[in-house]
Amino acid sequence: MKTTASKNKFLLLALLTTLIAVGVHTYLTQHYYALKFGGAEGGSVCNINEVMNCDAVTASKYSAFLGVPMAMWGVVTNIVLLYFLAVTRFNMVQDRAKTSRYALLISGITVLASVVMGLISTTMSNLCIFCLSAYALSIIGFIGIWMGAEDVSASNLMNDIKDIFVTERWVGGFLIAIPAFAFLANIMYLESHGFSEIEKVAKEKIAYWQASPQQNFDLSAGLSLQKGSGEPVMTIVEFADFRCPHCKHAAPSLHAFTQSHPDVKLLFKPFPLDGTCNEAITGGGDGISCGLASAVMCAEKMSQKGWATHDYFFENQMEVIQAQNLDKNLEDASKAVGLSADELKACVKDPGTQELIRKMANEGKTAQIQGTPTVFVNGKLLSGGQLIPILEAAYRSLK
Known part of the structure; x- marks a missing residue:
């Protein structure tokens, strides 16, 4: 009885770690789809710095296997493992x-x-804390199951594997259910959100992009990011507002796409939907969008905090609007970003800053931008360029 009680404690540990692992993987799955298909409200909660960046890992080619998120x-x-642990721990078999x-x-x-994903992580310049946590949970759970399992030996394990094809076919059914449900869940998500034809759409977008007229942008003006x-x-x-x-x-x-590809450069140019500083917008404006654009350029000029300010405005967009x-x-x-409010306000009102915003907005006008966001790749309009699958298709065509 003592032996059984001791094993039950280890199985309970494995149950708890597996349950937590389900939660971690569920969050990562939801964030994968949101990030890949332009539904993310902001960066992942586990984005800490340039190295510990879950978004960059999610945007990498290693984040999916056979088209299904890892x-x-x-x-x-x-979930399947959780079932086996539960029926074992509570003597239901x-x-x-x-x-x-x-x-x-x-x-x-x-x-x-x-282990495989951990080894892949060592080749990348980015790490995901939640992913690393999932790896650790799997190891802890394995130890718990090992300590809680009964009559573990190489011969018994080999016989168990053989029995899957003879007397224990129900186990084989569960194993087959893993890829079946993974593929089914992925298909259901893509179809329900209108992305089931994303590969076909990407090919069409790339064809239009390659045939688009070349635009000449000033690559020295705007916020620049390259890993x-x-x-x-x-x-x-x-171009965005x-x-x-x-x-x-x-x-x-x-x-995320830029941070996961060292040979990709992102240049953000403000295109305020505000006639105060943008000639492409008729009917005037309240000047706020123009001021926000100026603030980002000023933050970069003052202390290289342009991207931090950029992220702040988007992450707190509702408060900014209200x-x-x-x-x-x-x-x-x-x-929020650690700047002097007085210095920032003075810079925003500076005629030189305002002229810079007008200049970048005019670049968008010349390129005949119809709305925001608008994405250009290597000087050509890429419709749907805010979606990672389309960016990835463009990247592959260039490589």
Whole structure:
């Protein structure tokens, strides 16, 4: 009895870690889809710095296997493992010992996948804390199952595997269910959100992009971001307005894609939907969008905090819109990113700053921008360029 009680404690530990793993993988799955398809409200909660950046990892080519997010594989596999652990721990099967060994085998699969993904992580310049947590949870769970399993031996495990094809076909059914449900869940998501034809759409977008007229942008004006130091193979120019909801959703995807590709450069150019500083907009304006654009350029000029200010305005877009007061927005942004509010306000009102915004907005007007966000790649309009699959298709065509 003491032995059984002790094993139950280890199985309970494995149950808890597996349950947490399901939660972690579920979050990563949701964020994968949001980031890939332009639905993210902002950066991941586990974005800490340029290295510890979950968004960059999510945007990499290693974030999916056979078109299905790695996180989705993790969700389904851990749910199946959770079932095997529960029926073992609470004695809901006739052969507890054999079922505990099947749980060990499934757990071994999660550990193997974690080791492979961990090795891949060492080749990348970015790391994901939640991913690393999932790897650690799989190892802890495996140890718990190992300690809680009964009659574990190489011969027993080999016989158990053989029995899957003879007397224990129900186990084989669960194993087949892992890829079946992973593919099904992925298809259901893509179809329900209108992305089931994304590969076909991407090909069409690339064809239009390649045939588009070349635009000449001033690459020295705007906010620049590039992970690597070499000559970029792909230069993305984004025109956006800080009070545009679609621009808010585009920002995380564009940043993540750029950060996961060292030979890609992102250049952000403000295109305020405000006639105060943008000749392309008729009917005047309240000057707030123009001021926000100026604030970002000033923050970069003052202390290289342009991107921090850019992110602040998008992440707090609703508050920025509701404030309807430029000075309050500037004061709030100054506190958030660590700037002098007075110096920021003075820079925003400087004629030189205002002229810079007009110049960049005029570049958008010349390129005949119809709305925001608008994305150009290597000087040519890329429709849908805020979506990572389309950016990835363009990148592949250039490589």
